Amino acid sequence: MTTTLGVEATGPTRPRGGDLVQQFEAGLDAPICLTWELTYACNLACAHCLSSSGRRDPRELTTEQCEAVIDELERMQVFYVNIGGGEPTVRPDFWHLVEYAVAHHVGVKFSTNGVRLTPERARWLASTDYVDVQISLDGATADVNDRVRGPGSYDTAITALRNLHEAGFKDPKLSVVCTRENIPQLDEFKSIADAYGATLRLTRLRPSGRGADVWDVLHPLPAQQRELYDWLVARGDNVLTGDSFFHLAPFGEKLPGLNLCGAGRVVCLIDPIGDVYACPFAIHEEFLAGNVLEAGFQHVWQTSRLFADLRSPQTGGACTSCQFFDACRGGCMAAKFFTGLPLDGPDPECVQGYGEAALAAPREVPAASQDHSRSSPGRNAPVLLTLQRRPPTTACDENPLAGTAASAHS
Amino acid sequence: MVASGAEQARVDLAEAWELSPSVALRPEPFGALAYHFGNRKLTFLKRPDLVALVRALASAPSVASALDIVGISARQRAAYLDALSGLAATDMIRKRAS
Numbered sequence: 001m002t003t004t005l006g007v008e009a010t011g012p013t014r015p016r017g018g019d020l021v022q023q024f025e026a027g028l029d030a031p032i033c034l035t036w037e038l039t040y041a042c043n044l045a046c047a048h049c050l051s052s053s054g055r056r057d058p059r060e061l062t063t064e065q066c067e068a069v070i071d072e073l074e075r076m077q078v079f080y081v082n083i084g085g086g087e088p089t090v091r092p093d094f095w096h097l098v099e100y101a102v103a104h105h106v107g108v109k110f111s112t113n114g115v116r117l118t119p120e121r122a123r124w125l126a127s128t129d130y131v132d133v134q135i136s137l138d139g140a141t142a143d144v145n146d147r148v149r150g151p152g153s154y155d156t157a158i159t160a161l162r163n164l165h166e167a168g169f170k171d172p173k174l175s176v177v178c179t180r181e182n183i184p185q186l187d188e189f190k191s192i193a194d195a196y197g198a199t200l201r202l203t204r205l206r207p208s209g210r211g212a213d214v215w216d217v218l219h220p221l222p223a224q225q226r227e228l229y230d231w232l233v234a235r236g237d238n239v240l241t242g243d244s245f246f247h248l249a250p251f252g253e254k255l256p257g258l259n260l261c262g263a264g265r266v267v268c269l270i271d272p273i274g275d276v277y278a279c280p281f282a283i284h285e286e287f288l289a290g291n292v293l294e295a296g297f298q299h300v301w302q303t304s305r306l307f308a309d310l311r312s313p314q315t316g317g318a319c320t321s322c323q324f325f326d327a328c329r330g331g332c333m334a335a336k337f338f339t340g341l342p343l344d345g346p347d348p349e350c351v352q353g354y355g356e357a358a359l360a361a362p363r364e365v366p367a368a369s370q371d372h373s374r375s376s377p378g379r380n381a382p383v384l385l386t387l388q389r390r391p392p393t394t395a396c397d398e399n400p401l402a403g404t405a406a407s408a409h410s
Numbered sequence: 411m412v413a414s415g416a417e418q419a420r421v422d423l424a425e426a427w428e429l430s431p432s433v434a435l436r437p438e439p440f441g442a443l444a445y446h447f448g449n450r451k452l453t454f455l456k457r458p459d460l461v462a463l464v465r466a467l468a469s470a471p472s473v474a475s476a477l478d479i480v481g482i483s484a485r486q487r488a489a490y491l492d493a494l495s496g497l498a499a500t501d502m503i504r505k506r507a508s
Contacts (some may be wrong), residue, residue: 055471077434
């Protein structure tokens with residue numbers, strides 16, 4: 001053991017040896033799963049975008065600043081980063097940064113809607129080790145996908161998958177956010193992945209970013225949670241989940257994975273301007289740990305007060321009296337925060353039904369602390385997003401509370 | 411995907427093994443993280459002495475010798491051999507060309 005870098009004095013003392021879950025809860029010297037959103041710019045405007053992306057932020061890290069981050073990740077032995085956005089491939093220096101990372105022993109998996117995955121680029125990717133590609137698709141048919149991700153986005157994703165397949169790229173990931181509308185299509189997603197030699201990856205819809213606006217209409221219904229769990233048990237052997245469904249564990253046997261919230265412990269996010277957040281689903285000032293431009297990423301990871309708190313023993317609140325607490329650990333912090341639920345209470349999608357009760361109680365959904373959405377819907381805006389723009393309830397309704405819960409109660 | 415490899419992956423005491431060239435180890439208080447840049451598999455070496463054993467393989471003439479160097483007792487050898495076989499199944503360690 002040569003390079004154990006202590007957490008600062010205020011941090012919790014970490015156990016040596018012993019249970020891996022306890023180790024992870026206390027935090028590691030460097031993250032295992034680091035997400036890096038390279039840009040808020042995006043050609044799409046998905047209704048449920050976690051990072052409310054659309055417009056480039058003028059403070060976006062420069063190429064040199066990105067290289068410095070990669071240098072630091074190499075020193076910290078962060079073995080790979082999950083690069084996303086926005087749409088990362090629209091950054092003019094994107095392919096350069098991928099090459100730079102790989103040359104510095106930082107493997108790359110990048111998430112894309114496929115817009116820049118031409119046959120030529122696919123051939124280049126197929127010839128490169130250490131680069132993995134994840135294509136986002138949120139419907140197994142164009143109608144289901146495009147309603148959420150925008151017109152033409154299904155064809156773009158399938159074309160990208162085909163280009164990768166034809167170029168001989170091995171085992172790309174087909175990444176699906178599970179929604180009320182696509183859970184009936186799980187078998188079809190698997191077929192698409194199989195057809196292109198891809199691995200299916202299913203993740204949970206979070207009420208983060210623009211996701212907060214559409215969560216009520218898109219998050220899986222209770223019966224669908226069961227359907228999803230049963231499907232994962234029956235067919236999930238070669239399906240990735242990003243450990244995102246641990247709130248379903250009380251249904252029965254635990255799903256593969258760590259079944260714990262990794263935020264600030266083994267997971268974190270660097271955003272396009274260098275801000276470091278506790279997890280990819282928590283882009284909000286409440287979960288902002290620092291910025292890489294101040295004293296570097298390692299400094300944030302190892303000395304932030306927020307991360308020290310997250311690595312301290314957490315109270316489960318009311319959940320600790322539930323017999324399934326050990327299975328779900330209270331669920332997802334971000335899901336609770338963005339639905340206005342207390343962090344030490346049940347997950348909004350608690351499969352024991354405690355979430356529904358909590359959602360029915362008075363609560364205040366936090367305001368977004370950043371939004372890079374385009375101000376007017378472009379030609380690629382998905383139908384669902386357009387529907388969310390809430391026109392006046394009637395042409396002459398002048399009540400400023402028209403259409404809100406408050407007016408319904410008045 | 412690695413099933414065929416797993417079947418051949420039994421590590422024998424008399425053989426010489428080493429950490430795969432595509433694998434990096436990152437020390438952590440519990441042991442180490444091992445990451446394979448080729449197959450992108452991440453493995454947790456959950457005990458510091460397993461990390462020491464894996465590191466000792468390359469310069470030891472045999473697995474048995476590496477076990478001795480690290481000080482693994484005879485009683486624990488079977489468990490450590492199983493752990494090594496598990497690592498071999500995902501190409502974290504590989505047999506050395508003699």
